[in-house]
Amino acid sequence: MALCIQYAAKIYLPHRLQSLRTFVDAKIKWVRDPYLDTAVQKEKDLKQMLSLKSLILSQPSKTLPISTVSSKKNHLDLPTTASKFFQKYPSIFQQFQPTKPLSFPHVRITPHALSVHKEERAVFNSYQKDAAERLAKLLMLTRARKLPLNVIEKLKYDLGLPHNYILDLLPDFPEYFEICSMGGEDSNGGEMVGLELIYWRDDLAVSEMERMAMNFNSGYKRGMPIAFPMRLPNGFDLEKKVKNWVDEWQKLPYISPYEDAFHLSPNSDQAEKWTVAVLHELLNLLVSKKTEKDNVFCLADYLGFGWRFKKALVHHPGIFYVSNKIRTQTVVLREAFRKDFLVxxxxxxxxxxCRTGLACHSSNILRVIIRYNWHSIDLHLKARQGFKSYQVRVCF
Structure with a gap:
């Protein structure tokens, strides 16, 4: 697949920190990255599993009627029916029939998965301040230092927040956050509620790019050029004129994503580098270093970038990668991965x-059971046709 991308030659205006462009057309062959696709694929169904786990454990009985889960199928984004989803992961979910007469089938968490959940809770408790600071930095990327709760809800999984972060995290940091009105209506016609950072935190207003630059060069000062790490997959070739443009673009001053640079012409190269800096910092705040593209575009509207995030993804495939795996599109920060592993x-x-390991174990068990059942049928047919009978042992 080829993308037609417009790159530019620049005329520098140092006093305004921006540049004009003379556009040229350049076709770039779009190459899929199998390693990053695998990194995305590893977490298939994981978000749904975690949501279901939290829903089940939030009940006083720690169980839930399967019919209740079925009614929330769309909200939970389940790829299949609730019962089939539970059957797919028997190491995590256990379906059972309550002893009470006329009861509907229920589901609960397996003892092994419950043990993993307790360890996960211990990790959350140990890294509460880390989670609070990442959330604070996300709010600092906005000019108003606040975001609607429904937007944070979309990002809470990738941010590494507790499932019910409003009750499990925010009360421990009253000096950081407060619930606020966003001054509009939500999709249900009610008041739109948001989360606001009470005070600006200068100590947090340092991007990952700036931190790396200061570690590498003790003489670094804010506003100096910083080049973004770029990694192109095999088979991804840039035309010479495009490569020259990128090389010059990298030499532009790096404007911190925590600064307000909306005074720059949105079509200038300098503004584009700032846009890339904001998107780069956003992905660095996420524990997974990736998120669904819809989340990126939703946040772009609240940050004031609109279409500029989309242009950044298209113009800079060496910095960002978009995967089409697991029924959606996922934006991945390339430099955060070596092959399919987080650096x-x-x-x-x-x-x-660890939880995906449990899920894979579940899938392997299911595949063995299926193979075993088909093999039993085959042996049964052979026995009826006069062949010797066989004894089959299946070890897990």
Whole structure:
């Protein structure tokens, strides 16, 4: 697939920190990255599993009628029926029939999955301040230092927030956050409620790019050029004129995502570098270093960037990658991965990968059972046709 992208030659206006463009057309062959696709694929159904786990454990009985889960299928974004989803992951969910007469089938968490959940809670408790600071930095990316709760809800999984962060995190940091009105109506016609950062935090207003630059160069000062790490997959070639444009673009001053640079012409190269800086910092705040593209575009509207995030994704495939795996499109920060592994893995991601290991174990059990059942049928047919009978042992 080829993308037609417009790149530019620049005329520098140093006093305004922006540049004009003379556009040229450049076709770039779009190449899928199998490693990053695998990184996305690893977390297939994980968000749904965590939501279901929280829903089940929020009940006083720690169980839930399967019919209740079925009624929330769309809200939970289940890819299949509730019963089939539970059957797919028997190491995590256990379906059972209550002893009470006329009861509907229920579901509960398996003892092994419950043990993993307790370890996950311990990780959340140990990294509460880390989670609060990441949430604070997200709010600092907005000019008003606040976001609607429904927007944060879309990002809470990738931010590594507790499922019910309003009750489990916010009360422990009253000096950071407060619930506020966003001055509009939500989709249900009620008052739109948001979360506001009470005070600006200068100590948090340092981007990951600036932190790396200061570690590398003790003489770094804010506003100096910083080049974004770029990694192109095999088979991804840039035309010479495009490569030259990117090389010059990287030499532009780096404007912090925590600064307000909306005075720049939105079509200038300098404004585009600032846009990339904001998107780059957003992905760095996420423990997964990736999120659904719809989340990025939704946040872009509240940050005031609109279509500019979309342009940044298209113009800079060496910095960002868009995967089409697991029934959606996911924006991935390339530099955060070596092949399909995170370079720096947050402890919470370690717990999630442990949970995906449980899920894979469930899928393997299911595949073995299916193979075993088909093999039993085949042996039964052979026995009826006069062949010797066989004894089959299946070990898990």
């Amino acid at each position: 720096k893995k947050h402890p919470l991601m370690g717990m999630r990968l």
